[in-house]
Amino acid sequence: MKKQKHVLLSGPYLFWTAAFIIIPLLMIVYYGLTDTSGAFTLSNIAQMGTPERLKALWLSLLLSLIATGICLVMAYPLALILTGTKVNATGFIVTIFIIPMWMNSLLRILAWQTLLERNGVINVALRFLHLPELRIINTPYAIALGMIYDFLPFMLLPIYNALEKIDQNVINAAYDLGANRFQTFWKVIFPLTVPGMISGITMVFVPALTTFVISDFLGGSKVLLIGNVIERQFTQVGDWNVGSGMSLVLMVFILISMAVMQHYDKSGGEQVVL
Amino acid sequence: MKKMLALALLAAVLPVFPASVAQAKDKEEVVVYNWGEYMDPDVIADFEKETGIKVVYEEFETNEIMYPKVAAGAAQYDLICPSDYMISKMLANDMLQPINFDHIPNYANIDEKYIEQSKGFDPENKYSIPYCWGTVGILYNTTMVDDPVDSWEILWNEKYADDILMQDSVRDAFMIPEKMLGYDINTVNEDEIAAAAQLLMDQKPLVQAYVIDQVRDKMIGEEAALGVIYSGEAIYTQRENENLEYVIPKEGTNVWIDSWVIPKNAKNVENAEKFLDFLCRGDIALRNFDYITYSTPNKAARELIEDEEIRESTIAFPTEEMLANSQVFVYIGEEGDALYNEYWDKVKSY
Structure with missing residues (x-):
């Protein structure tokens, strides 16, 4: 009886996983490894090897690494400050950081386009103040900025959660045993937040690596990221096989990055989930 | 399958x-x-x-x-x-x-x-x-462009660097250099497509962005001086901004x-x-x-x-004379499509 209940309860989840995760994934593997007639081939994967696609992949890796790094550097101190503030204020401040996420991310990226444009809000203000204009729209800089803005909450929240979970007694114990503030941070607090950082890094790096919307809107379609290359294969060229083949290559990069992350997650503690 | x-x-x-x-x-x-x-x-x-x-x-x-x-x-x-x-x-x-x-x-x-x-x-x-x-032509802002606009060549003029909006769809983009070089806009000759792609790559540093529907709002907002646009959009943009003028270049264009x-x-x-x-x-x-x-x-x-x-x-x-050199696109077959897409990828990642 009890066992049956378990199966019933997990039914919706199992159905969901099968219908929308496993079957689509298998379809991508199938298309990626076959040609239009359905015969096995590796040529779709080899398609990634052309200079223009390698360049797009390299640029995507570079931009998402930069965006992840900057997010981490910005989010960590912020999370420290948030944890340090009084309980009442914290809820409010965290909400402030989450509110933008209530809005559609496409809308937020379009807003950045309007802000950064030549006659956009920022440049009009700068011109009024007789300051030099900001010319980063349609460059990789604008794309990196868009990634950082869009994904910063995904870095902030797991780190904040990890920090908040630390038992104050552990910190007090460190002080009691003669550790100074820096030692307490480096030997106690920092290691305890590693799982949070790992979640944060994964949650920023993976969407940044695969984005095509941000590069389209803030890059003026001039900067081609690997997400754009794959998107074009599906929506414009209509070649599902090559598109799937390249998606498989991209998945390998994501798996590598996750494996590296797991390796550094030495503490092996529970993953912080939003 | x-x-x-x-x-x-x-x-x-x-x-x-x-x-x-x-x-x-x-x-x-x-x-x-x-x-x-x-x-x-x-x-x-x-x-x-x-x-x-x-x-x-x-x-x-x-x-x-x-x-x-x-x-x-x-x-x-x-x-x-x-x-x-x-x-x-x-x-x-x-x-x-x-x-x-x-x-x-x-x-x-x-x-x-x-x-x-x-x-x-x-x-x-x-x-x-x-x-x-309609036709595809150049929409330009008369307050920002002081050269005569009658040819596609102006989209390669370095004076207007970062002031040019190009079409972000394969065939419209390739049609322009093909007309400049005097090719058929339905060519599937790889040498000709490669030559057109080379021109597009030369032009890329001058291009502000590759856009489709956005060209309209960007030209009205004076974000750019020159934009490649469909004739139908031109009348709308002129209603919104009277500095804008539409030209069918003399090399001819695509009538669609x-x-x-x-x-x-x-x-x-x-x-x-x-x-x-x-x-x-x-x-x-x-x-x-x-x-x-x-x-x-x-x-x-x-x-x-x-x-x-x-x-x-x-x-x-437009009158018959204005469309003298213009052509209609025809379907160029799957291989032709693939060739254009391959060279378009090269231009985009250049």
């Missing part, structure tokens, strides 16, 4: 939602797939009021985005409005059904001239009804026709015919023209235009 697998998997998943499927069948409807901003929403509302048929309206941004969606059979449409070369591609792949013109009496409103031109992609005039037509077609797998053919007849009515075509400002092939509608300036506008209705 691809389609079969996708359908089989869809079939495996779909029966879970029988309620929603059954519901859709009860109502009279017509599923329309049209270009973005390509119909007056009030026209749709009026049609629904007059006939009680619900219009399910979807939009696409380029022919290339529309095609895979229809070809995959993922969505069933009753009416689609592709351009000339895409219609010949769909015909080549046996995706369209002949239109029963007896059910569309207002078809008589369409000017013979455009029906004749349609033979380029629909040789027997059996599958398509012209909806809009967007026509309604009924795909083979359409479910509501009768409703589609009713909607087509409604769209061909003079007063309705006029309202659409007023709203989208793309040249109408509907002679009844043109006669109804009150403003003489618009009725005789050479942007909306």
